[in-house]
Amino acid sequence: MLSLSELAAAAVLPEERADLLYHRYDGGGAEIDGPSLLVRKNLGDSVSLGLNHYVDNVTSASIDVVVSASEYTEQREENGISLDYLRQKTTVSLGYTVSTENDFDANTLGLGISQDMFGDLTTISMSFALGNNTITRSDDPVFERESEVRSYRLGISQILTKNLVLAATYETISDEGYLNNPYRQVRYISGTGFSFEGENYPRTRTSTAIALRANYFLPQRSAIHGGVRVFDDTWDIEAVTYEVGYKMPYGDQWIFEASYRFHDQSSASFYSDLFPSSEATEFRARDKELSTFTSSTIGLGASWEFGRAWSAIERGGVSLQVDWINFDYDDFRDLTDNAPTGEESAYSFDATVTRFFTSIWF
Amino acid sequence: MRQLLLIPLLIGPVLLAGCAIEPWVKPYERANLAAPVMNFNRDPISSSYLHHVYDSREGARGAGIATGGGCGCN
Numbered sequence: 001m002l003s004l005s006e007l008a009a010a011a012v013l014p015e016e017r018a019d020l021l022y023h024r025y026d027g028g029g030a031e032i033d034g035p036s037l038l039v040r041k042n043l044g045d046s047v048s049l050g051l052n053h054y055v056d057n058v059t060s061a062s063i064d065v066v067v068s069a070s071e072y073t074e075q076r077e078e079n080g081i082s083l084d085y086l087r088q089k090t091t092v093s094l095g096y097t098v099s100t101e102n103d104f105d106a107n108t109l110g111l112g113i114s115q116d117m118f119g120d121l122t123t124i125s126m127s128f129a130l131g132n133n134t135i136t137r138s139d140d141p142v143f144e145r146e147s148e149v150r151s152y153r154l155g156i157s158q159i160l161t162k163n164l165v166l167a168a169t170y171e172t173i174s175d176e177g178y179l180n181n182p183y184r185q186v187r188y189i190s191g192t193g194f195s196f197e198g199e200n201y202p203r204t205r206t207s208t209a210i211a212l213r214a215n216y217f218l219p220q221r222s223a224i225h226g227g228v229r230v231f232d233d234t235w236d237i238e239a240v241t242y243e244v245g246y247k248m249p250y251g252d253q254w255i256f257e258a259s260y261r262f263h264d265q266s267s268a269s270f271y272s273d274l275f276p277s278s279e280a281t282e283f284r285a286r287d288k289e290l291s292t293f294t295s296s297t298i299g300l301g302a303s304w305e306f307g308r309a310w311s312a313i314e315r316g317g318v319s320l321q322v323d324w325i326n327f328d329y330d331d332f333r334d335l336t337d338n339a340p341t342g343e344e345s346a347y348s349f350d351a352t353v354t355r356f357f358t359s360i361w362f
Numbered sequence: 363m364r365q366l367l368l369i370p371l372l373i374g375p376v377l378l379a380g381c382a383i384e385p386w387v388k389p390y391e392r393a394n395l396a397a398p399v400m401n402f403n404r405d406p407i408s409s410s411y412l413h414h415v416y417d418s419r420e421g422a423r424g425a426g427i428a429t430g431g432g433c434g435c436n
Contacts, residue, residue: 019407038407119385162391171424209424223399231422239422247399265421290421355408
């Protein structure tokens with residue numbers, strides 16, 4: 001996908017660079033970390049090749065796991081290749097990504113085109129992606145289900161002044177097939193307590209998201225950016241997400257940044273923390289991602305760049321970015337709270353996301 | 363089908379008019395826009411990861427920066 005910054009510039013190939021990232025997520029009983037490598041290299045004057053390798057090492061004892069299963073570890077590996085072809089003011093992009101883990105395989109093919117126009121003040125882009133997923137269970141060698149994801153995306157960016165860029169993105173995504181998590185369960189009232197049974201989701205879902213973003217250059221070479229995204233889908237989830245950030249250079253080698261993000265969503269129509277009985281409804285879910293909740297994020301980052309040290313590279317850099325996220329659920333209850341059924345406290349948790357990476361441009 | 367044929371007739375004049383638009387921000391006035399701090403996706407490897415974190419834990423999706431596959435349901 002083309003980013004706002006890429007859209008804001010005249011048609012050029014992506015930067016030739018290599019990045020090595022260590023990422024870590026720690027929150028809600030889950031620890032996920034691993035490396036990621038991204039290399040971008042031009043092949044001649046009009047083609048850019050991108051290669052990406054990404055690993056998630058997961059150790060999870062999240063709230064879902066501790067109430068109905070036991071802690072587990074697993075690894076997800078993702079490999080991707082992309083090609084960008086630039087001809088005059090048009091860029092055509094093609095990408096393919098393969099993700100594998102012990103119970104979920106995904107293949108995604110993407111195709112995109114972008115066109116600069118109106119004196120390179122406007123860029124219009126379109127893209128399409130098709131994903132095929134195979135879902136299995138680690139405890140059931142016979143279980144195998146399929147799902148398909150199609151995404152259609154339209155973007156426009158507009159340079160308004162010599163200090164201001166606006167961008168709008170529209171994306172609709174449709175899923176078809178097995179959309180459940182095969183392990184996750186719903187709970188229902190049973191006697192004076194509760195029991196669990198499997199979730200059952202609709203086999204189709206279509207979502208629409210519209211995002212507006214702006215980036216404004218301030219005096220002292222700093223910049224402020226903001227954005228809003230509005231979302232809804234055929235499962236009756238409605239969400240709005242706001243983000244704002246500030247980036248400030250210090251000297252010639254440092255950039256400091258701070259950001260805030262707020263997300264607010266309603267629940268899916270078939271979500272309930274506690275169903276009145278077994279198989280009370282045809283479709284049922286107790287996935288907290290489908291519940292009513294807010295999340296807020298504060299992010300801080302620092303980047304240091306060094307000049308040309310060896311003839312083989314143009315410049316290099318080291319960056320550290322840390323985000324603290326709070327998830328606050330309205331209708332997902334904490335079952336580790338020993339309270340009467342249905343009167344448990346609402347669940348919330350904090351997570352820390354760390355990204356440390358080094359980059360070289362060549 | 364007839365409606366589809368109308369699309370280029372409707373869009374064509376707009377594009378042709380666009381070719382005649384004089385850019386009100388000249389190329390030599392775009393130094394600020396090219397500054398690293400103006401780059402929303404300055405480090406794709408990093409922003410892609412953070413968007414994956416959100417996509418895995420929120421019901422909303424799309425119109426962001428990240429792409430990729432996988433369950434992300436941890």
